[in-house]
Amino acid sequence: QLSVRLETVAGFVPENARLADIGSDHAYLPCVLAARDVISYALAGEVVKGPFESAAEQIRTSGVGDRVSARLGDGMDVIEPTDHINVVTICGMGGDLISKILEKGRVKDKLVGVERLILQPNNGEKKLREWLIGHQYKIIDETILEENGKIYEIIVAEKAETAETYSELEYSFGRFLLQTKNEVFRKKWLSEIDKCQYILDSMQKASNNLNEKEQQVINKINEIKEVLG
Ligand code: SAM
Known part of the structure; x- marks a missing residue:
């Protein structure tokens, strides 16, 4: 088994x-x-x-x-x-x-x-x-x-x-997985957004200016949101 x-x-x-x-x-x-x-x-x-x-x-x-x-x-x-x-x-x-x-x-x-x-x-x-x-x-x-x-x-x-x-999106999300975007795929990437948001919140608590790293996390969140539609 x-x-x-x-x-x-x-x-x-x-x-x-x-x-x-x-x-x-x-x-x-x-x-x-x-x-x-x-x-x-x-x-x-x-x-x-x-x-x-x-x-x-x-x-x-x-x-x-x-x-x-x-x-x-x-x-x-x-x-x-x-x-x-x-x-x-x-x-x-x-x-x-x-x-x-x-x-x-x-x-x-x-x-x-x-x-x-x-x-x-x-x-x-x-x-x-x-x-x-x-x-x-x-x-x-x-x-x-x-x-x-x-x-x-x-x-x-x-x-x-x-x-x-391969496009950058295909490397990150998988060409085949992007074609179906099934429930598990959506769950994984929604939880990834939560993780990114948590990281971003802790970064923003530490400084008021949007630095390069914070921008990268924001870009990642936006990319996932775009893929999930
Ligand atoms: N493949 C099984 C599975 O998927 O259920 C076992 C996964 S277990 C979490 C990972 C195994 O990989 C461990 O037993 C570890 O000793 C072995 N491992 C790690 N690095 C390795 C390497 N370079 N060569 C061979 N085995 C390795």
Whole structure:
């Protein structure tokens, strides 16, 4: 049984994938996908010993040890060319950390042969989109969902022939999410306005003159209001 968040990620994993789940923690995602016979092979990568051990234990108790291996290591260092990994999932971390893991992986040629990235950043989605578009990935789908009072975005990207052109708004809000602007999207950005307003109020208490930083927060609020209509 996966959380709604990981179940949504699972829905983007193609049949017969050879998956690397980086920062896998308990390895629920690869174990469930192997038990359902969706994937043909998976690596559960972990940089911390405790989660690596719980991944190994989960693989054992799920009875999927023939198709899923736990590996201890930083980011994509755990991927070997002989694994023939073609799908990578990185979930439940900040967008900045996910971008750093991808960049290190790219430099070390770990992304060669990887056809799809399925990423679930907890924040910093803009930076992640910038990394993807800047490295010639095409964002092919995006989802926003709420579970237990938390809002998550999932970004699915594939290597493209040519670089896409993204507007500032698309980097911040997501091209696909902007097309639907569903209830969760509206909730996320309304709460972002509240956060900005709180920051602005504290800034204005401190000084009477509108400085550059305050203007930036005002611009952000206006941008979100414009998007929400
Ligand atoms: N992916 C799972 C999920 O979404 O439910 C677990 C998310 S957990 C919050 C983040 C995990 O990423 C932690 O177990 C942490 O040890 C691991 N992690 C952080 N940085 C990492 C790195 N550079 N390489 C591999 N794992 C990393």
